[in-house]
Amino acid sequence: MKRKKYGSSYIVVIIIFMFVSTISMAMLSMISANYKARVVESKRVENLYSSESGLDVAYNLIGKTFDAAAQYGNLRVKRLQSLTKDSNDDETSPYNQDFIDLKIDIDYWKEYNSNHDKEEDKKSQQFIDKKIEEDNEMLDVIVNQEFKRAFNNFILKYDGKDYADKEITPNKLKESIVNKSYVNGVRDLNDNESSYDIAEIQFPDNNNPPNLSINDSGGIRYDTGNDLDVKSISLQSSGKQLSLDVYNKEKYTITVQSEFESKGQNTNVIGRNMRTVQATYTMFVPNYNDVYFTKSTGNLQEYPALENRGITVGGNMDIDNLSNLQVTGDVFVKGDRTKISGDYGIVYNKYKGGITLENVKNFTFDNVMTNETFNIGNNVGQDNDKPAQITSNLYARNLYAGNINGNQSSYSNLSIGNLVVDNDITLKANSTNIKINNFYGINERTVNGEESEEKDKNSSCIIVNGNSNSKVDIKNSAYIMGVAYIDTKDQPYKTGESLAFKGNYSAYSVPDPNTPNEIFSYHDPLYLFDGTNSSNSNSGNEVAQKRVHFEDYWDGKLKEENTGGISLPSNTKAVGAIIYKDLSGKFQVKNDATNLINDNDMEDIIDPKREEYAQKVYNMGYPQKDYDKLTESEKTYLKNLYDLKSTSNPQYTIENIMKLPEDIDESNSYKYSAENEAKEINDNDAEKAILTKKNIVISGDNASENYDDTGDYIFINASNNKEIDALIGTDGDVTIDGNVNFRGSIIAKGNLIIKGKTNGNSTSLITYDPEIIERIESQNIELFNDIFGGTIYTGGGEESDSGNEILNPNYDINKFLNTKLWKLVK
Template sequence: MALKKKKGSSMIMLLIIFALIVIFGTAILALTAADYSMRVVASEKIENFYAADSGICIIQGIVKKEVECAVVSGNEKAADYLKNDADTDKSILKKDGSTVDEDKLYAAANAKFKNAYKSYIVDFLNKRDEDNNITQGIYTGSDGKKDLFRNITSKPNIDIPSNAKFNEENRMDLKVISTFETAVKRGQTSNKKTVSAHIIITVPNYGDTYSITTKEGEVALNPVWQNAVSIDGNMNLNGQMEFDGDIFVRGINNMPREDLLKNISYNKYYGGISIGNDKSSNYADINFNNCKIVTANSFCINGSNNHVNSGDIYAGNLYVGSASKEAGEVSESNNIHCHNVYLSNDLCLNSEKTSIGIAQFYGINDVSSPRTTGVDNENYKSSSSIIVNSDDIGKGSAINIENKAIIMGTAYIDTKPEAYQTGEAVAIKGNYKTYGIHIPDDAANSGDQAAIDKYKQGNVNFAYINPLMLIKSLKSGSDSELTVQQKIEYFKLCQKLGLTANGTSIKSSGITLPGGSDSVISFGLSPQSGNNNFDTNYKAEDQKIVSEKQKQLAEKVYEMSAPEESYVTPADKLYAQGNQNRTVMDGDKNRVTDPSTGYQTNTVAQVAFVDEAGNYKTYDVKKIDYASSSVVYVNSEAKKVVLLGRGAQYDGDEKADNVIDLKNMNSSASSGVIVVKGDVELYGDIDFTGSIIAGGDFTTKDNIGVKKIRWDNSKVKQFIASNYNGLFKNIFINSTGSSSEGSTFSVDAGDDTVGYQIDDDVVKLSQWRMER
């Protein structure tokens, strides 16, 4: 009986303990839920607090912009008085009435300035219409109507007095109340947050250091900021992109020499401008409009399904095809349309189902006077030609040159240890086998018997030049290698005799050159209009035309399109010398000349991070005005600079990278000047007007939206001029002249330093408080 009683008490204790655990557990869960709810409410209140405070900041930004406009209005009135009315205003004369009292003159001009200034501000703040309603974040400035709250889902409520006015002390106290509230959730009483502040606006005197006066100032011209993009590195483009401004890309082929020579057919095109990607399924759709695209290296379209529309191209090579032999991808379905194309080397098509259309083509590197030594297989760089390695040429792929063609070089076959030069200006895949054909000793042709006797099998030597057996020399004479002219004769003779290599005829279809005897200048063999037989089209008098085109290319590539009067080497000697006289940053500060000729022999930079004394200086200037959507950014570190547009998905390290956030600008179209030592990367949808200048590469990192880079002469000059002394005047070196056109800019009165925006003494925020 006692044992049973003990078991019963144990059961009761177990039930009591279990009940306590349930009670405590329920209480803890309830407390956790309550704490979570309170945290959510607190978070929403904090979020609403920041949203309300952002309303104050936006209003302050609008007021500052309008005060700038008010100062301009005041300056105009004062200037108008000084120019047109002061001469007839007797109130400013001294007592004797003979001369002007300077103090009275200033007082009169100052009164005109202040009246116009105050009137402008009062009119603006008291407007409540569809174009100007500051309480709704809507105002119309000098650059059009803007809605500063347009990207905000829930907008703050702004309360501003509608009877704004200046007191007798020329001071306006504008109380701004900003309230933000979201829908109340269950269990909440209110999450409304209200912030208030006073914006104090004062009236400056005409010409005070914190007002804005205008001044015509000379700004030193520099080629780098006269382009939309100027870089020393390479440009890598993917996705959709539009340019409306000239581009300079020096380009770097830093591939090790031994690797370069392993596969010249691909590797010589590395460096410069690269569009598309072998290893990516993303296509590139690039519109250069009517811009000039300049690079000392190659202009390449890699991969498939790319569309490129360009203006004038000045480059070493124009290449369409896979970037490397090992890529494992077939390049196809590319579409390229160009206006003028100037090349110091080759146009190469190595892509199927591809069309290249060119209005005027100038391949102007003269085969008779190579500008490289030929050592280590480098002769391939010294002869302009058209190379076609597409298997479907004439059956899917085509090159069409419409109006004018100059082809001053001949192609090379990729043989080892040295490349074999042919006699073809237009070299189509497979036609190189002609140089391996043996002309029979018994061949006969009444019109060409002398040529047959010269080149028949018994009178020539063939040699194995890895991987081909090719004609090398004549047996008679010095046994020297055939000249380009002799190789031209040999190719033409094989064509006339109808000889084929392994049953394969000489190909000529798919290449369309302009008709007319004066439309084509071709030192080597090219398809002739009407019959597609290969022949040359070159006369001694054509050299004058070729030399002019060489000069035009050299001015763009070697002198960055600078005016001729700024050259050291004469313009007509630039191409032959082949010296890169100007770069963006990778060069010397001062020119070096050859004492015997006076020609420049080194490369000078156009940008150097130096102070006024010319000593190197660290720069990190970041002026970003979200209200006006403007950027002035200068950084001398070799760090990556990232431009983030709308929709950008950037997962990089913001501490390691210098990030310029364009997506939160007031307008989707931003503007400014960016000068950086390192690389520039673009993410998202970007619309930027100005100049981007970099010592590194320029790369688009995604295919989100359309990236637009524009150049506007007046805007860029305004940015340069407004930040000239102490900044751009120092870093832009080796100028090419000066200009005051369009360079009216803001300066502090009585000083040459530049005022960038209204001083805080004129528009000041005070008495900030959280109402509730």
């Protein structure tokens, strides 16, 4: 009897299933790749034609018309709000009579008990207050409806409403696009007419601009939304029943077509070719409070914690493993050496704290301020197409390229606009290049006899202890007020060099045979030159003696390696000797009067830079003025602030610019959202004030580790390219991990850590956005004053009378306007 084979059918089924799965996965992969290719190609074509066709201009024109429509709506609202109980309806708005009736009803209830003598006829104050509150709420609804009505009339004549014919309707959207112009301002002239300032768009090829058009039939479509978006509101007032239908999702669909001549490089046909492209935009009709915030306590204040600053940190700022970091707005990092463990000796301990970057392929900062060190380590600025740069100014105690433990770092590049340091530039790195437009080393305390116990921390110079492949290139001007030190064991040995290079120190250990009066002393482990018999180390001649000795030793002996890769401009001034390669490639050792800083340099250059440094670093950027606009009393204050340094008492500090209440995490007394309703922190549509004493973690894609909301910190999920719009204020640390797009401002009294997955190509964008801050503040006036009001800046602007209503127009146009569809017609 033949034995039956069990399981053979099962194996056949598995093989068939695997075959079908393989084919299916291959087909899905092909479909996915095809789809991605089509999307990329569509985007390429869109980018190719959007500028040339003028459709990007059309988007801007719609945005400008939105702005003007909001202004026009506000004028109509103010006209409506000027009505009183004694006003007559001039029929310029369908809401005039309703507004007047509500004013009459409010007055009726205010005087109700006064108009009734009998106690049994009187009402309780609670009942009266409730009636008045209902009337005021209905007034707010009517104001919003009037704003939207006027907004719609400005965009497109509001057909179907009798009052549209009684009003001189602007109907400006189509006119702006077709004429390639926009309303730049709206002014109220008389009772029922406004005037407009018109500005025209200029195209790169203004002799042959694109022809923008909107179809008369359906080119602009108005949509009130579906029936579920309609809300009916009614109120019994003054013996009348008021009823309104409120639409929550009104929008316009705008289709713009452009005909233009495309240049030959954009086509397969040589020469100029006619092209037609079409784009469809969606514009949502805003509510009044979406674009105008009303408050009753005067202007928004200028809080030092929030003005022009994207990042404010009380501790240190560490950045690691990022492909790209872009920060707009000022960066202030106080720095805290005590938070950096380890003892690295006298020379390297001074580089503890401040801002540290490691493995950051590309970064861009505007203005950076730190009371400690700006430190670039390994592999910083390796993107040749987008060099790492500080576009404006860096104010720091030190600029250090190297590892804090004294080891060399490697392969970094940095470009700086203007560099102001209170100590030195130190380069201990291999294959590292630093380019600076203007350099100001402003500290001279080791030269003028005012030495402190930390001599090495009070000397501005340039030190190169690294590889000859590294370079520092200063382009326009350099002012160097200090000299370098040798790390001897008893105490640091002061040299006569303002530019010090590894190996050049040998000059101080070799006597000059032409100068018999030289004195050498033992500075463990070396015998070093201490001057001549006539020199006095406390008379101010010590540096001059060492400077001359240094020049005499090196004169005629210079080689490439002695310059340390330093390139200096002709406009270079220093207090010590300088060895460098000039811009023509010649080796120089300078110690003559033309290269020494004189009294005029001190008065015109160094003293103003010291006061500017005190303003930016010690006083957190205040007063917020350019130096030439400071008053004499402000300059005197800043001079004293610089001279006193650590013993000074600045007006603005990280400790006093923000004071969180002890119960801030429990009270929930602030609002997350500018829409005046609480929203979850992870709601991407909400603009948030996140104020806490806890640590905060913002985590996106490509994060270096996993986070969740179960830890003892505030967790913000920024994955899937979410944009986080927020004001963050914490007494703890902030961690930004992975791909994060943040708009607003960050204030952390602890540390700020920005990082990503190793080799994960993480990108962090931190954008200071004053409009987001103002919108959040406008909904939290009292709370902001409690937290940030201890140091209100009153130097700019005018204070308004308390109790006046201030309207602050402020909104993000991207929330109301987007491109829905784009296509190439021919």
